[in-house]
Amino acid sequence: MSSTRDTPAPPRPSPPRAGVFGRLAGWSQRHRWAALALWVVVVATITVGSQAAGSDYHNDFSLPGTDSQAAADLMQRHGSLQAGGTVQIVFQDGRGLPGARDRIEPMLATVRGLPSVADVRSPFADAAAVSADRTIGYATVTLTGTPEDVPKPDVVKIMDTAQAAAGDGLRVELGGDAVRGAEEAEGGGAEGAGMLAALVVLVLLFGSLVAAALPLVTALFAVGGALGLIAMASHVFTVADFTPPIMMLVGLGVGVDYALLIFYRHRHELIRGADPRTATRIALDAAGRTVFFAGCTVIIALLGLVALGLGSLQGVALAVALTVLVTMAASLTLLPALLALLGGRIQRQVLKRAAKAQAKGRTEGGRWRSLAAGVQRRPLAALLVAVVALLALSAPALGMRLGFADAGNDAPTSTGRQAYDLLAQGFGPGFSGPLVVVSQGDQAAARELRSVLGRTDGIAATTPPLPTRDGAVSTVIAFPETSPQDEGTTELVHSLREDVLPELGRRTGATYLVGGPTAATQDFADSVSARMPLFVAIVVGLSALLLMVVFRSVLIPIKAALLNLLSIAAALGAITLVFQNGWFGAQPGPIEAFIPVMIFAIVFGLSMDYEVFLISRIHEEWENSRDPSHAVREGLAATGKVITAAAAIMIVVFAAFVLSPSRMLQQFGLGLAVAVLLDAVVIRCLIVPAAMQLLGARAWWLPAPLTRRLPRVALERPGQD
Secondary structure, eight states: HHHHSSSOOOOOOGGOOOOOHHHHHHHHHHHHHHHHHHHHHHHHHHHHHHHOOOOOOOOOOOOOOSSHHHHHHHHHHHOOGGSSSEEEEEEEEEEOOGGHHHHHHHHHHHHSTTTEEEEEEEEEOOOOGOOOSSSSSEEEEESOTTTTOOOOHHHHHHHHHHHOEEEEEEHHEEHHHHHHHOOOOTTTTTTHHHHHHHHHHHHHHHSSHHHHHHHHHHHHHHHHHHHHHHHHHTTTOOTOOOOOOOHHHHHHHHHHHHEEEEEEHHHHHHHHTHHHHHHHHHHHHHHHHHHHHHHHHHHHHHGGGGGOOHHHHHHHHHHHHHHHHHHHHHHIIIIHHHHHHHHHHHHHHHHHHHHHHHHOOOOOTHHHHHHHHHHHHHHHHHHHHHHHHHHHHGGGGGOOOOOOOOOSOOOOOOOHHHHHHHHHHHHHHTTSSSEEEESSHHHHHHHHHHHHTTTTTTEEEOOOOOOOSSSSSSEEEEEEEEEETHHHHHHHHHHHIIIIIHHHHHHHOOOEEEHHHHHHHHHHHHHHHHHHHHHHHHHHHHHHHHHHHHHHHHHHHHHHHHHHHHHHHHHHHHIIIIIHHHOGGGGOOEEEEEEEHHHHHHHHHHHHHHHHHHHHHHOOOOHHOOOOHHHHHHHHHHHHHHHHHHHHHHHHHHHHHSSSOOOHHHHHHHHHHHHHHHHIIIIIIIIIIHHHHHHHHGGGOOOOOHHHOOOOSSSSSSOOO
């Protein structure tokens, strides 16, 4: 080991010159057992506290200012039964439903007395509730609250009671949002599969189980602490019930990513002859700064979701931002303590493997240096080919339809899907997605509403006006001819609001609003589309400003923003091909309305990780040599391997969620995996070296006025290499 230490190396900063992250690493190393114990106690306390308090996750899809929300509020104020959620109990008997009436009616009487049930309407009380051939019918169970508010155990009790009547030729299935919520499966083994795959990649990278385990242990501490905090916070804030799997998805990927960036720099310094303590301090001074900046960028991107004003997303954004914050803290404090505990063992393994590689004639970063040199020989060709390929993959995103999966996307064996199919068979494809049209006026106006709706193209059937308790408001339920996810249903909603109902309102003097779950889904999608430009502008603007301050360049932030947008667009194109167009056996349907904004926020922040890590090393070489071509080659040689490894880990973690039974998590996992793959391989290894070669020294240009006014914030410490 002495011969390795005698190898000439550039001067290193003396301990007093260590930056804040170097000093933090020094404290964690000196108090390694205290730092580890502190993390164990904090995470254990949070876990015990969260288990004792439980969670109160609650979906909030309210959209103030939209027709569907106004309709819901109006029905709520006037005591309409349609203000609550509903459950459809669907019956099928090939011999005819009247023959099973003696079993159906007693069961419905029992359901009427169950908790959270406001009313039950028998299929025999309304001729429209039985199909033309008399073999399929449905009972409507009106709940006392929205599907999100009704306790799942109460819904399960309704399901069990209803299905107990099945048998002897009578089939009973249940549908509705409340049933889908009660029937939803957990995430399965996606998290475990992702962690196992990440461990395999880390072992292949470092050749040591101990070294490979450190990033995973750091990520697990961070995710465990964050999950407990959010579970307790759900009692105070509105946090959606799909937040925990998204937190685990992002937390595991980001946690391993950040720890790996620091650990890889630590390994690099060990190979160059530093002792474990010095290597850790230098790693935190350099890569720790990069992790801190990258984490702040992810948090800024996530908090940009607040600008959308969508309550259901704000809680998710805050939860994931907290996960990234805790992950960043673990990487900067827990990881140095673990490195101090295992420093000697890791050093021996690292130097042993480096010696073997040197004996075989392999140089650190040699292949990446050759790749950069190849790109630099034909930078324009490499740039054009890569950009055209990404644009081609992005093209399908132009036709993306936003919405929400309904029971038609559920597993064929689920009772919700069975009920959906039976209703479509007996009453038409639009029966599972009715429109609730509210009339505020007299009964004559409500009767005229039904008459007009019955003559409107695209509507298959309507119910008689259903007045509220005070008689001031009536609702007419209209059943479209097309399924809830069909474009024809979307066009029908817009046509009613823009053409049919305004004209009717002028004639009758009444106010008409289109509401119900199907219309609310369309309102949510329209709201996301309308507010997306503001969100993108905020996130891109703040991130570009941070990059300008750090790298003191105008062109670097512009390039980073454009390339990040390109990778996100390509990922959305891939999601559209698979889940909307039905590639690879996926069931065609709309893309979950909040998926594009969530993927944009997370991927834009994660892309900055690799951008900052790569460009900071190029900047180091530029400051030392003032040779732009040399800086690009050495920057890629120093970071190419770790960027690819970090990306591979994130890809396997994210891709594992494609195995989840949740369509939303499948879309989320695929989108993140594709975005990271394209960003790390195509953009960082091809487009960035080509663009930096074409820009040359101009890449670091900053106008004189900005040079004087911008503060100096360096990611790297002068002279550390």
